[in-house]
Amino acid sequence: MPHYHTLGQIPRKRHTVFRRPDGGLYSEELMGHEGFVGTSSLLYHIRPPTTVISARRIKPIIWEADQDTSLRHRHFRTAGIPAGGSPILDRRLLLFNSDIAMQYVAPTVNDTTHYRNSQADEVVYVAEGTGKLESVFGTLPVKSGDYVVIHRNITHRWAFDFSAGPVKLLVMESHGHVRTPKRYRNEFGQLLEGAPYSERDIQRPMQLEPHDEAGEFPVLVKQYNALNELVLDHHPLDVVGWDGYFYPWIFSIHDFEPIVGRIHQPPPVHQTFQGDGFVICSFCPRPYDFDPQAIPAPYNHSNVDSDEVLFYASSEFMSRKGIEYGSITLHPDGLPHGPHPGRAEASIGAKATNELAVMMDSFRPLHVAKAAEPFEDLHYHKSWLDTQNGAFAPPTS
């Protein structure tokens, strides 16, 4: 989506003869969103992408909501979620609605099969981990702090280096197309000078290694709220070249340039991505407000028409008993939230914050998943009463 890119070999004109070394035709495929009017790319496969040996539905994917729907602020500790399994198949659902879902997984093994999500875009925030994403569009190196944007239908496989340390992933599945905020772009699609990042910060696939292999290759496909297995008669990553606007890409949270002011700036200055029915924001280390009378801590606010979710992404930042690295808080619509006791006073004159957090604001109500229940801190909604926690420095959401 960010801008036009091309990799590998492509014919001079689209939809024209393009031959393999053996004289046969490469198979051209258009992949994009919104039919033929959204962003798209043209890929050139060694073999037709349509040759399916067998197809079966493996299992339904049922998202079950917590029955406790009382209105309160909530807190979940992802540190309590056991590590293990696959980066795709062992994701634990935490929050969801029809626009956006948030899942968490700390995988310990790579998948042998390839996967594609044909019903949602995925934004995978790599809280910890080193490795690469192998996709039909080529390979992307992956590191901690990366937002990996995998648009729907892109066949891929994660290849993490587990010997380099643990892997922790916050996965957001979006029904709509994930994109840069419209207000960051000019009428030509270029990111504006005032935007907190530029095209240069977008990492695109730069390495393409087409696999010319026949055989039986299963691909797992999420579609219609079910997991399916399609067995192809060839390796799915057999693309020799492509061009267009539709491909997986990465933006690192560490490349976000914070916008600061003399007095407190509202959360929209931290916006990083736009989706349908939600936004994703990044709270990064930055100087605090520089007016001597400024109160850098956020004022109390009622997030009208918005459920606000924060993932605490730094192990260095947490200073409050009860909130920790990996914590996820949900501040729902209909309840004000704000600084904890003593925090507003303590923030006056502070020069900088070292916070790192990912925020997802959903404009429709979020369900808490039943699978999140075991990891909930049931006392969080009373934490504003607790004067023992005056040193708390929450992200300024």
Ligand SMILES: [Fe+2]
């Ligand atoms: Fe907030």
